[in-house]
Amino acid sequence: LKGKQPERVLFYNHQLEENLRSKVLLQEALNNALARHELRLVFQPIVDAETFAIRSFEALLRWKRGTQIIEPSVFIPIAERSGQIVNIGYWVLEEACKTLAHVPNDDTSIAVNVSIVQFQDQQFVAKISRLLETYHINPGRLHIEVTESLFHSGQSDLTEKIIWLQRKGIKISIDDFGTGYSSLSVIQNLNIDFVKIDRSFIQKIEDKGLAIVEAVMNMSHSLNFRIIAEGVESEEQARLLQRCGIHYMQGFLFSQPVEMVDVFRLAGKTIPL
Ligand code: C2E
Ligand code: CA
Ligand code: CA
Numbered sequence: 423l424k425g426k427q428p429e430r431v432l433f434y435n436h437q438l439e440e441n442l443r444s445k446v447l448l449q450e451a452l453n454n455a456l457a458r459h460e461l462r463l464v465f466q467p468i469v470d471a472e473t474f475a476i477r478s479f480e481a482l483l484r485w486k487r488g489t490q491i492i493e494p495s496v497f498i499p500i501a502e503r504s505g506q507i508v509n510i511g512y513w514v515l516e517e518a519c520k521t522l523a524h525v526p527n528d529d530t531s532i533a534v535n536v537s538i539v540q541f542q543d544q545q546f547v548a549k550i551s552r553l554l555e556t557y558h559i560n561p562g563r564l565h566i567e568v569t570e571s572l573f574h575s576g577q578s579d580l581t582e583k584i585i586w587l588q589r590k591g592i593k594i595s596i597d598d599f600g601t602g603y604s605s606l607s608v609i610q611n612l613n614i615d616f617v618k619i620d621r622s623f624i625q626k627i628e629d630k631g632l633a634i635v636e637a638v639m640n641m642s643h644s645l646n647f648r649i650i651a652e653g654v655e656s657e658e659q660a661r662l663l664q665r666c667g668i669h670y671m672q673g674f675l676f677s678q679p680v681e682m683v684d685v686f687r688l689a690g691k692t693i694p695l
């Protein structure tokens with residue numbers, strides 16, 4: 423048995439090396455992805471929990487290289503580590519603004535995911551501001567989704583940047599709420615606009631998830647934010663969430679992410695179940 427051990431170790435080293443190699447290759451390919459139009463955005467509806475009317479869309483990146491589809495959960499972390507997310511992120515923000523400019527329904531907003539690394543760019547707030555002016559977008563229609571980990575990144579001017587965005591009228595959402603470190607103080611101090619309860623809690627809403635959702639609901643009344651339930655997949659989940667008084671829902675029950683043309687068609691419409 424002992425004799426077999428080194429072989430195993432070799433196997434694992436080989437795997438590690440392969441993984442590293444493929445990461446380096448992906449990072450290189452990502453350099454050309456924008457220029458080659460390999461990246462596009464899809465948009466997932468966020469509905470009013472009472473009426474199922476579409477109020478907003480979350481913009482989600484897609485990367486297709488030839489016939490190969492690379493998942494955001496694979497390439498986003500690579501782009502964050504390499505810093506490529508800064509340029510990709512500006513492209514995403516510009517696409518979102520272009521889309522908003524063409525949405526006939528003025529009440530419809532678009533939520534964009536923004537990484538910590540993007541906030542580190544000194545031009546960040548100025549560039550967003552310029553984009554909104556260029557495309558004549560009411561800033562209230564742009565929502566920026568940040569994860570809780572953002573507030574533990576040790577960036578000193580982060581709060582100032584967020585407050586600046588909010589003064590402009592841009593709305594801030596806390597994404598994947600409940601999965602990171604507790605940021606209750608962040609929500610309290612920053613006047614967050616939306617909290618998105620992570621899919622993992624919605625999945626177990628028929629069990630332990632309900633208490634969490636109810637607790638966040640209670641907080642929302644005193645701290646004055648709106649709640650979005652992520653990853654709603656069943657009518658039973660939707661019914662329980664409605665009973666809690668949740669404000670918005672998002673998930674495959676209502677719609678998969680859709681193409682940009684469908685945003686123009688669906689904005690403001692009600693999704694029939
Ligand atoms: P996220 O921000 O939590 O986005 C929601 C993810 O859940 C999306 O995966 C969406 O397709 C998926 N989803 C939505 N409804 C359901 C459902 O009912 N059931 C299940 N099982 N999944 C559902 P996606 O598109 O693969 O994105 C993964 C992550 O990649 C996102 O998680 C976000 O963190 C990141 N990401 C995507 N686009 C961008 C972007 O433009 N910039 C940045 N920085 N990150 C992005
Ligand atoms: Ca998100
Ligand atoms: Ca999320």
Ligand code: CA
Nearest residue numbers: 597598620621
């Ligand atoms: Ca997530």
